[in-house]
Amino acid sequence: MRSDKVALRDLGHSLAGQAPGLSAQALIRLIYQKLGQHVALASSLGPEDQVLTDMICQVNPNPRIFTIDTGRLPQQTHDLIEQTSQRYRINITIFFPQAMAVERLVNTYGPNLFYQSLQLRRRCCHVRKVQPLRRALRGLKAWICGLRIEQSITRRDLEPITWDQTYGIIKVCPLTDWTTEQVWQYIHDHNVPYNRLHDVGYTSIGCAPCTRPVLPGEDIRAGRWWWEGPEHKECGLHRITRQGG
Ligand code: SF4
Numbered sequence: 001m002r003s004d005k006v007a008l009r010d011l012g013h014s015l016a017g018q019a020p021g022l023s024a025q026a027l028i029r030l031i032y033q034k035l036g037q038h039v040a041l042a043s044s045l046g047p048e049d050q051v052l053t054d055m056i057c058q059v060n061p062n063p064r065i066f067t068i069d070t071g072r073l074p075q076q077t078h079d080l081i082e083q084t085s086q087r088y089r090i091n092i093t094i095f096f097p098q099a100m101a102v103e104r105l106v107n108t109y110g111p112n113l114f115y116q117s118l119q120l121r122r123r124c125c126h127v128r129k130v131q132p133l134r135r136a137l138r139g140l141k142a143w144i145c146g147l148r149i150e151q152s153i154t155r156r157d158l159e160p161i162t163w164d165q166t167y168g169i170i171k172v173c174p175l176t177d178w179t180t181e182q183v184w185q186y187i188h189d190h191n192v193p194y195n196r197l198h199d200v201g202y203t204s205i206g207c208a209p210c211t212r213p214v215l216p217g218e219d220i221r222a223g224r225w226w227w228e229g230p231e232h233k234e235c236g237l238h239r240i241t242r243q244g245g
Helices: 003-020 022-037 045-058 073-088 100-111 116-137 182-189 195-200
Strands: 039-042 066-070 093-097 142-145 161-164 169-172
Touching: 003 022, 003 045, 003 073, 003 169, 022 039, 022 142, 022 169, 039 045, 045 073, 045 182, 066 116, 073 195, 093 161, 100 116, 100 169, 100 182
Parallel strands: 039 066, 039 142, 066 093, 142 169
Antiparallel strands: 161 169
């Protein structure tokens, strides 16, 4: 078992060495060639994940794509799950948090605990997002996600392929150096479905109580956990480390 992990980590390092200079599409092709069905896209249904869904479906007509329903998502995100599944004729697997863990959390701290402190907000994200993600990643060799360097100061060290020490699998971020303009250009050029909340001022969309529209000129993630400083705006799903870290 341990030697399997070491071999996978070595493969991750080798793939990381091949990544510089590859386009997002070429990176996706490389990952599917090497790892086949042991790869999944973790989609939050954000614009980047929608671009990746479109690209992946061109390489693999039956891809593994999953999302996490925290129980607090906006209706528009549920609408987009259906719309995307129909458009690409795919199944998007939905993972949920454990009911008893949510019950314990909410009955101890109240339904809106995230506004009380950073610690409780992180605990809510842990129960509703991180724990289901751990289950979703079980048995995979690589996960693909739509993180970009431009999104946040917490993502400035992002690299296209890394060994994800937290979950013990390869992590692939094909859009690391894409700009927001490139993402939206791709969406419009390819008629990719997107969350209708983007049309009314939302730039980054997560759970309903932790997301608001942004004002002109504000940072794209300013509407996420808007009561917190920019250095805290992560839900715990992503720990950004340099290759080899
Ligand atoms: S984004 Fe908000 S509601 Fe969603 S899991 Fe995190 S703290 Fe909880």
